Amino acid sequence: MEKKGCQYGTHRTLEPLGILPQPAWKIDNSMEIYDNELLIEVDTLNIDAASFTQIKKQAEGNPAEMEKIMLDIVAKRGKHHNPVTGSGGMLMGTVSKIGSAWAGKTPVKVGDRITTLVSLSLTPLKIHKIKKIHLEKEQVEVEAQAVLFSSGIYAVLPTDMSPSLALAILDVAGAPAQTAHLVRPGQTVLVIGGGGKSGMLCVYEAKKRAGISGTVIGLGSSRGSCDRMRQMGHADVVIQADATDPLAVMRAVSDATKGEMADVIINCVNIPGTEMGSIMSAKDRATVYFFSMATSFTGAALGAEGIGKDVTMLVGNGYCRDHAAIALQTVRENAVLRKTFEELYA
Amino acid sequence: MEKKGCQYGTHRTLEPLGILPQPAWKIDNSMEIYDNELLIEVDTLNIDAASFTQIKKQAEGNPAEMEKIMLDIVAKRGKHHNPVTGSGGMLMGTVSKIGSAWAGKTPVKVGDRITTLVSLSLTPLKIHKIKKIHLEKEQVEVEAQAVLFSSGIYAVLPTDMSPSLALAILDVAGAPAQTAHLVRPGQTVLVIGGGGKSGMLCVYEAKKRAGISGTVIGLGSSRGSCDRMRQMGHADVVIQADATDPLAVMRAVSDATKGEMADVIINCVNIPGTEMGSIMSAKDRATVYFFSMATSFTGAALGAEGIGKDVTMLVGNGYCRDHAAIALQTVRENAVLRKTFEELYA
Ligand SMILES: NC(=O)c1ccc[n+]([C@@H]2O[C@H](COP(=O)([O-])OP(=O)(O)OC[C@H]3O[C@@H](n4cnc5c(N)ncnc54)[C@H](OP(=O)(O)O)[C@@H]3O)[C@@H](O)[C@H]2O)c1
Ligand SMILES: NC(=O)c1ccc[n+]([C@@H]2O[C@H](COP(=O)([O-])OP(=O)(O)OC[C@H]3O[C@@H](n4cnc5c(N)ncnc54)[C@H](OP(=O)(O)O)[C@@H]3O)[C@@H](O)[C@H]2O)c1
Numbered sequence: 149m150e151k152k153g154c155q156y157g158t159h160r161t162l163e164p165l166g167i168l169p170q171p172a173w174k175i176d177n178s179m180e181i182y183d184n185e186l187l188i189e190v191d192t193l194n195i196d197a198a199s200f201t202q203i204k205k206q207a208e209g210n211p212a213e214m215e216k217i218m219l220d221i222v223a224k225r226g227k228h229h230n231p232v233t234g235s236g237g238m239l240m241g242t243v244s245k246i247g248s249a250w251a252g253k254t255p256v257k258v259g260d261r262i263t264t265l266v267s268l269s270l271t272p273l274k275i276h277k278i279k280k281i282h283l284e285k286e287q288v289e290v291e292a293q294a295v296l297f298s299s300g301i302y303a304v305l306p307t308d309m310s311p312s313l314a315l316a317i318l319d320v321a322g323a324p325a326q327t328a329h330l331v332r333p334g335q336t337v338l339v340i341g342g343g344g345k346s347g348m349l350c351v352y353e354a355k356k357r358a359g360i361s362g363t364v365i366g367l368g369s370s371r372g373s374c375d376r377m378r379q380m381g382h383a384d385v386v387i388q389a390d391a392t393d394p395l396a397v398m399r400a401v402s403d404a405t406k407g408e409m410a411d412v413i414i415n416c417v418n419i420p421g422t423e424m425g426s427i428m429s430a431k432d433r434a435t436v437y438f439f440s441m442a443t444s445f446t447g448a449a450l451g452a453e454g455i456g457k458d459v460t461m462l463v464g465n466g467y468c469r470d471h472a473a474i475a476l477q478t479v480r481e482n483a484v485l486r487k488t489f490e491e492l493y494a
Numbered sequence: 495m496e497k498k499g500c501q502y503g504t505h506r507t508l509e510p511l512g513i514l515p516q517p518a519w520k521i522d523n524s525m526e527i528y529d530n531e532l533l534i535e536v537d538t539l540n541i542d543a544a545s546f547t548q549i550k551k552q553a554e555g556n557p558a559e560m561e562k563i564m565l566d567i568v569a570k571r572g573k574h575h576n577p578v579t580g581s582g583g584m585l586m587g588t589v590s591k592i593g594s595a596w597a598g599k600t601p602v603k604v605g606d607r608i609t610t611l612v613s614l615s616l617t618p619l620k621i622h623k624i625k626k627i628h629l630e631k632e633q634v635e636v637e638a639q640a641v642l643f644s645s646g647i648y649a650v651l652p653t654d655m656s657p658s659l660a661l662a663i664l665d666v667a668g669a670p671a672q673t674a675h676l677v678r679p680g681q682t683v684l685v686i687g688g689g690g691k692s693g694m695l696c697v698y699e700a701k702k703r704a705g706i707s708g709t710v711i712g713l714g715s716s717r718g719s720c721d722r723m724r725q726m727g728h729a730d731v732v733i734q735a736d737a738t739d740p741l742a743v744m745r746a747v748s749d750a751t752k753g754e755m756a757d758v759i760i761n762c763v764n765i766p767g768t769e770m771g772s773i774m775s776a777k778d779r780a781t782v783y784f785f786s787m788a789t790s791f792t793g794a795a796l797g798a799e800g801i802g803k804d805v806t807m808l809v810g811n812g813y814c815r816d817h818a819a820i821a822l823q824t825v826r827e828n829a830v831l832r833k834t835f836e837e838l839y840a
Contacts, residue, residue: 158741168740170800266802299803432815438791444791446787449787449810452811453668453811454516456611458813461811462806462809463808463809465794465803465804465805466795466799467798467802
């Protein structure tokens, strides 16, 4: 008889009891699954960059020592949750058992090769053997097992692209799916950081949705990312400007739109201080989507208030329903996008 | 002939040139207005609490010394932008001149008594005389003049309530106006911090919008705020729980909604760490409105992703069109709200 689990995995929390598995110090990593869990035979751990660097440093670069540290973390905490950096990573493996009450977001079957999209810092893990540590890729080949709760997200790894390409796309999967929700035909869309990984997906998806009557503007700070946008040809206008200079951004967008400004602004940069430029490029009652994790909540809220701008500002949720399938399909359906992504990330 | 000004007041920036007036070190406080400006005869400065405390301390509580410090700030910077705390405050005064190209958000006429809702840290100000410093109210009676740009927001002070009551309402004016936009008839709405200043306005407005077929749940951590919500009678259900405990919040909301959870969550707390409780109280595809300035952007974005929750999360913009008029009217139209606000804030 399977035991009934909590959707968020609190049935696995051991220390302190009653809280969520992510903030917990220790979780139960016994590999007998509850009714709402998935069992995974793990072959690869993608350790988070900060965590990997810390472990390597502590081990003075010695793989045998790194192995000991990693096994020790999992033995103590039931998960690969680095106590120094607080971070986790992702894993790849093959589904071997599915709980009777599993309610996944996409259909999954035994034998599927999947990658988890939730952090290792909340994933019950048991390592049987570390086979090899790939220092350059920050990956670890293992014989291990892991458990995914029904609230946990994952993606079936596609067979038509390399795992590293798939992981690069999945990392920013929320962005194109949200763009599809936000953009309507005929609208003017500004993608700040449009030549980056998430930005390229957003520019393409925005043009698809805005259509021939719409205008998509891509903005980047370097010659390189702007040339890339021009070559790809999905943006109607490319602006080279520094997104941290709100007046420069506003003037360039005003020029490109004959003073009309943008209906939807999608912020895909990887640096802080770009809230004001995003807000000042907006029409009245426009929508600003902050996908960038470098966004400051108060910078956005007080910035808009300070200039009396009535804009809807959205926090970039990394997840939205079917986002993995949507993002992979986006790259598959467009040859230019696929070629560029293969060159950069495969 | 009037000179043509920039909507955001960059024509006033002196040091460094070309940037916005708020981050500028020095702005032009000559009182000859540009075409898009409003001239105000100022009688009261509401100095920001942090700034006032700093000045008082530096002056060792001596009003004559405080006067000197304040005059010195304005002489050096052209605005009451405290160089130590970085903060400003608000002002009250009477409109004496309106530029020909002024495009205000609400109609204003010469002689109206207004309060600015943008910070003193970006408002051109010239103090002719400091008449009295009110240490307890952190207010300064002055003979002064100030300028408001067309992007600057303000409110005409109502004649049917005290200035301190009006200022208390205007401080959180964005919250009820946004609630009105978000809530539809029949929905289930959770207001976290529903017994606080912004929370009470949101609970009332949410009930008005959700109507008899909807359910409004107010949540507070103290007995006091929960009793207040019960006495006011606008919430259908009152929950006493700690918003920083996501599982406790989720379970209480689940009980109150028979497992259905909420369509709209409005977060009005004044403490950090409540993102997860807000997200976990949501239905799939629900909307979470973070009015609280203590919200962490990454806490919200990564929190939702970590549990695979497809929710729309909004950054609480302090401004939305007509927000001042809407907030004042909200308090006026309901006797219970008005009485409570008068007791607490008048
Ligand atoms: N919300 C979520 O769940 C989630 C998930 C994954 C990632 N993210 C966030 O998404 C953001 C982007 O990720 P990514 O992988 O797409 O990054 P990326 O590939 O590094 O792209 C960043 C882009 O920003 C541009 N940029 C940098 N500085 C700029 C400036 N001053 N002005 C204009 N453009 C500038 C860069 O172009 P130039 O080189 O031309 O400057 C580059 O194209 C990151 O902040 C990441 O944290 C969020
Ligand atoms: N977005 C904007 O533009 C804007 C503008 C103005 C203000 N704000 C922000 O809005 C927030 C609220 O302002 P306010 O003036 O309404 O504050 P307030 O009157 O102090 O109310 C805060 C409420 O939060 C509740 N609370 C505190 N800790 C709690 C906990 N652990 N669990 C549950 N409830 C808790 C309090 O109830 P208990 O006493 O029962 O705990 C109280 O009713 C602040 O963060 C402020 O910065 C934003």
